[in-house]
Amino acid sequence: MKTKKKSEFAKLPTGDKTILIIGYVILGLFILAIILPVVYIILASFIDPITLQNSGLTFDFSKWTLTAYERVLSNSQIWVGFRNALIYSVLFTVISVVVTLLAAYPMSRTDFKGREFFNVIFVITMFFGGGLIPTYLLISNLGMLDTIWAILLPGAFSVWNMIIARTYYMGIPKDLQEAAEIDGATEMVYFFKILLPVCTPIIATIAMWQFVGMWNSYFDAMIYLNSASKQPLQLVLRSILIQSQPEPGMVSDMQSTAARAQLAELLKYATIIISSLPLMIMYPFFQKYFDNGIMAGAVKG
Amino acid sequence: MKKVPERAAAGGGGSSKMHNTIVYIRQHWQLYMIFMLPAFLLTIIFRYIPMGGIAIAFTEYNPIRGIFGSEWVGFEHFQRFLSSPDFLRYLMNTLKLSVYGLLWGFPAPILLAFLLNRILSTKTKQKIQLVLYMPNFISVIVLCGIVRILLSPTGLVNSLLGTSTNFMTMPSAFRTIYIASGIWQGAGWASIIYTAALSNASKELKEAAVIDGANIIQQIKAVEWPAIKDTVLIQFIMSVGNIMSVGFEKAYALQTDLNLNTSEIISTYVYKKGLLDGDYGFSTAVGLFNTVINVILLISMNALVKKMNEGKGI
Numbered sequence: 001m002k003t004k005k006k007s008e009f010a011k012l013p014t015g016d017k018t019i020l021i022i023g024y025v026i027l028g029l030f031i032l033a034i035i036l037p038v039v040y041i042i043l044a045s046f047i048d049p050i051t052l053q054n055s056g057l058t059f060d061f062s063k064w065t066l067t068a069y070e071r072v073l074s075n076s077q078i079w080v081g082f083r084n085a086l087i088y089s090v091l092f093t094v095i096s097v098v099v100t101l102l103a104a105y106p107m108s109r110t111d112f113k114g115r116e117f118f119n120v121i122f123v124i125t126m127f128f129g130g131g132l133i134p135t136y137l138l139i140s141n142l143g144m145l146d147t148i149w150a151i152l153l154p155g156a157f158s159v160w161n162m163i164i165a166r167t168y169y170m171g172i173p174k175d176l177q178e179a180a181e182i183d184g185a186t187e188m189v190y191f192f193k194i195l196l197p198v199c200t201p202i203i204a205t206i207a208m209w210q211f212v213g214m215w216n217s218y219f220d221a222m223i224y225l226n227s228a229s230k231q232p233l234q235l236v237l238r239s240i241l242i243q244s245q246p247e248p249g250m251v252s253d254m255q256s257t258a259a260r261a262q263l264a265e266l267l268k269y270a271t272i273i274i275s276s277l278p279l280m281i282m283y284p285f286f287q288k289y290f291d292n293g294i295m296a297g298a299v300k301g
Numbered sequence: 302m303k304k305v306p307e308r309a310a311a312g313g314g315g316s317s318k319m320h321n322t323i324v325y326i327r328q329h330w331q332l333y334m335i336f337m338l339p340a341f342l343l344t345i346i347f348r349y350i351p352m353g354g355i356a357i358a359f360t361e362y363n364p365i366r367g368i369f370g371s372e373w374v375g376f377e378h379f380q381r382f383l384s385s386p387d388f389l390r391y392l393m394n395t396l397k398l399s400v401y402g403l404l405w406g407f408p409a410p411i412l413l414a415f416l417l418n419r420i421l422s423t424k425t426k427q428k429i430q431l432v433l434y435m436p437n438f439i440s441v442i443v444l445c446g447i448v449r450i451l452l453s454p455t456g457l458v459n460s461l462l463g464t465s466t467n468f469m470t471m472p473s474a475f476r477t478i479y480i481a482s483g484i485w486q487g488a489g490w491a492s493i494i495y496t497a498a499l500s501n502a503s504k505e506l507k508e509a510a511v512i513d514g515a516n517i518i519q520q521i522k523a524v525e526w527p528a529i530k531d532t533v534l535i536q537f538i539m540s541v542g543n544i545m546s547v548g549f550e551k552a553y554a555l556q557t558d559l560n561l562n563t564s565e566i567i568s569t570y571v572y573k574k575g576l577l578d579g580d581y582g583f584s585t586a587v588g589l590f591n592t593v594i595n596v597i598l599l600i601s602m603n604a605l606v607k608k609m610n611e612g613k614g615i
Contacts, residue, residue: 008421016517020419027416031432033485037447038435040457056460103340106332113325118337125344127596130351131588133575137364138351154347157340187331216440219550223576234442241446242554268450272443279438284431 045069045269052266068270071263077247078274080229081236088151088221088232089214096156096210097203103157104165105191122159132223139224150224151214151232161206168202169195208286215279233275240264240271358586371582378586387570395566395591398552399544402480407540409488411533414495418525419517430496433489445554448482470559479555479564494536495529502528535606542602545595567591 009017043057051063072078106112107119129135135154144150172195180190196203218234225231239245246264254260326333358378360371382388413433420426436444451457452468459465468474507524515523549568556564567587575584 013516019517023416023419026412027429030413030488031429034432034436034489037451037457041447041450053455099339099343102336106336109332111325112329112332113322114333118341121341122344125348127599128352128592129348130354131585131592132571133581133585133588134351134354134357135347136576137354137357137581138347153343157343162340187329188335191336212438216438216442217550218440218442223572234440237440237442237446238554241442241449265453268446272446272450276439276443280435283435283438287431287434 041269041272045273049263049266053262068267069274071250072267072270072274075247075250077228077231077236077249078233078271081231081233084230085215085233088148089211091148092152092156092214093207093211095152096158096161097207099157100161100206101165101196101199101203104162104169105187105195107162108166108169122162126159136223145224146226146230148230151220155220158210161209165199165202165206168199172198204286212279237271237275241268355585355589357582358589360582362581362585364581374582378583379590381583382587382590390562391565391567391570394563395545395547395568397563398476398479398566399547401476402483402547403540403544405480406484406487407537409484410491411495411529413488413492414499414529415521415525417492417496418499430489433492435489436486437490439486441548441550441554444482444486445551448478448555452478469555469557472560472562472564475555475560475563479551482555483551494532498529498532499525534609538602538606542599543595544598545591 009020012020040057044052045068046064046066047058048063048065049068051058107115109115130138139145139150139154144153176194176198177190180194185194216234218232218238221230221232221235222238225235236247240247240250244261244264246267250267251260251263254263354368356368357371359373359375360368361374362368363371417426417429417433420429439447449469452474453459454465454467458468468478502524507520510520510524545567547566547568549572552564552566553569553572556569568591571584571588571591574580574587578584
């Protein structure tokens with residue numbers, strides 16, 4: 001295989017060789033730029049704080065320690081964050097996928113009366129909205145401040161995903177529906193028993209988008225949730241990573257303010273690793289759905 | 302969409318079209334009451350009711366008195382914003398961030414897709430893609446956390462350069478940081494759509510081109526570029542339409558008190574004025590200003606697509 005490629009490369013004209021080499025170098029540099037910071041953070045997270053501060057990375061393993069991980073993992077707020085993020089993301093994904101898939105079905109039927117009307121109603125919201133304050137005041141007036149509903153409901157119906165699901169439904173052969181109607185199947189039976197089972201790729205794609213989107217976002221939680229017990233992971237991370245205010249228990253045993261600040265700085269590495277690990281592990285398993293989803297989106301575009 | 306009143310159904314004979322509609326709705330009531338209702342209600346409540354709340358922009362809003370009890374000030378907030386020296390700065394910060402972001406960020410995934418397309422072994426390609434897509438799954442907060450760590454005075458970048466610059470407090474560095482980290486995180490993921498379009502390029506066509514002795518540049522011109530041209534165009538127009546909707550989350554997470562000169566954009570300003578300072582009326586007015594510009598951009602872009610795409614809009 002390798003020799004074959006080499007000979008193919010050798011056969012190329014000089015101009016092509018130069019272009020290919022430049023191209024591979026660019027690609028290689030980009031990959032390096034992605035991997036290097038990640039490797040650096042992983043290594044740094046294991047190194048004794050003071051050593052890292054003074055002399056940077058070291059492969060003297062006697063200076064390696066799990067202290068940072070112990071401190072971060074033994075803090076309850078991180079776990080509260082994980083638990084909340086999981087609850088919010090799962091519930092949001094379920095609600096969002098159900099509402100979106102349901103709405104996409106009538107919108108996919110050319111005989112659906114009112115299709116144009118609903119289409120206009122939905123598409124307008126992609127272009128225009130009330131903005132931050134009116135939405136905030138609505139949530140407040142509905143009594144949803146500091147409740148899970150403020151996180152779950154406002155963004156649950158995604159017009160964009162509905163369009164993608166609708167496009168996918170429309171690609172399913174019409175014969176299926178006609179056969180179902182002749183058999184006397186109701187809309188419900190056709191939708192749940194026949195249509196949905198053949199749409200699993202697009203369902204998985206939309207579910208993945210919604211899950212990752214909710215897991216990684218912080219804005220809604222920041223403005224709508226006040227209680228520490230309701231904070232999702234990203235908000236906990238925000239105080240540690242962005243505001244450099246680690247949860248009190250993580251650094252409070254340090255005597256001086258300077259030592260606390262130093263430790264706070266160094267806990268960031270372990271925090272980044274711990275918080276990113278779940279999605280990093282899961283994501284290769286999603287990979288086969290990527291192209292599906294992106295292509296479904298492209299069909300519309 | 303709700304239940305059709307009996308009277309209308311009985312007297313519907315006047316217009317047979319109307320009658321047909323009513324029969325259809327009765328027969329297919331599930332489509333309306335089960336399939337459509339949840340999405341419709343969510344849209345009305347969480348999208349349309351706030352649109353009514355835009356009236357706040359024209360009042361000195363007082364939460365206790367409500368919209369109608371608050372003093373009506375007309376366009377005062379807009380005048381205040383448009384005539385303040387900050388206005389131009391925030392507008393330019395927003396525009397520069399997205400225009401420069403587009404100029405640098407838009408070609409990057411296309412280049413990546415071309416490069417990936419040149420990798421012959423599928424296995425190698427998949428491994429590379431796994432690495433390229435990975436940053437997309439890092440959250441905004443973690444990304445900004447990494448950026449802050451690497452760029453801190455004692456961080457990796459400074460120790461490599463042998464300096465101790467605090468990049469996060471430099472207004473002149475903000476846009477570079479924002480855009481570069483955006484490419485780092487998003488270029489790989491964004492390349493998927495082009496890679497997919499490229500894989501649709503006819504294999505035979507390419508082989509024929511190779512046999513004819515076409516070099517890489519000629520192959521790209523004749524085979525690959527035509528295969529992705531439409532996708533590139535549509536992606537570009539959609540990006541231009543979104544120029545005013547720069548993400549709040551990342552800009553806010555990369556802000557420090559000292560780089561606000563370049564990092565304060567309209568969306569972060571709206572948040573601070575409205576939710577932190579409680580100046581609801583003014584904040585809504587600024588937000589509305591932003592939305593209106595965005596709508597104008599989107600509509601003109603859509604018109605442009607229609608023109609170029611023989612009548613098909615987005």
